[in-house]
Amino acid sequence: LQSSFHSILKGNIIKCLIPVDEVANVQTDNPLEHALLVLVKTGYSAIPVLDQMYRLKGIISKTIILDNILGLERFEFEHLRSYKVADVMNANPPILRIDHTFQDALKMCIHHTFLCIENHDGEFMGILTRSSILRYVNHLFAI
């Protein structure tokens, strides 16, 4: 049990990575309306927010946007045009460095639906999703 799983758990996460060019994202200075359209068109609940240098800055989600436009009486859609993504995003994205192990990723995925992967220089490399972790675990158990 210990030896064969140990080498897998210490294995590298790079094989489960969704590379940055396949990750839907928006920029910090986009209007909130643009972020909601990207979220609706892609169907994703949440996506990364990058700055103009493609550095990771946060996460924006349908939940955060709807929370910010729900007024006392109704959904105040005019806010979509007056707010920017940076005004409401979660500025504390879950980050894992590319040299971390599969076990580190598994632990973090308990609390996050996806992880943002960076290299040593802090460059955004892509994301690791719960479905890819679950697919890998299912494969381990099938061995």
Next chain:
Amino acid sequence: LQSSFHSILKGNIIKCLIPVDEVANVQTDNPLEHALLVLVKTGYSAIPVLDQMYRLKGIISKTIILDNILGLERFEFEHLRSYKVADVMNANPPILRIDHTFQDALKMCIHHTFLCIENHDGEFMGILTRSSILRYVNHLFAI
């Protein structure tokens, strides 16, 4: 590897279940606006839809609601009051029977963020979430 994991994989899922009285849900005949308010207030992306006999009928999500109110030019919020949950919900919820094994749940969770659990009589017993599966797997590896 085989023997100790085998008994765990065949283990029962009941210990990871969120019981029905702790599951946010709406009813088939609720207006869509009510469903969006429940989703926003609870913070959940998607929740089960039950009929008046508390039988499982579908899943409603922020994604489905936003998809249905996005018109050509803008978000048509007036539709929230004219549609019912049953009109737009996903009427094919992922269902797992309570006597299924942990391995069955793991396989299904690759494609669904949560599973709806029913007993032999088709009564809705609660849900099984990806986070509870991941928490359990992480615990297995820590042994």
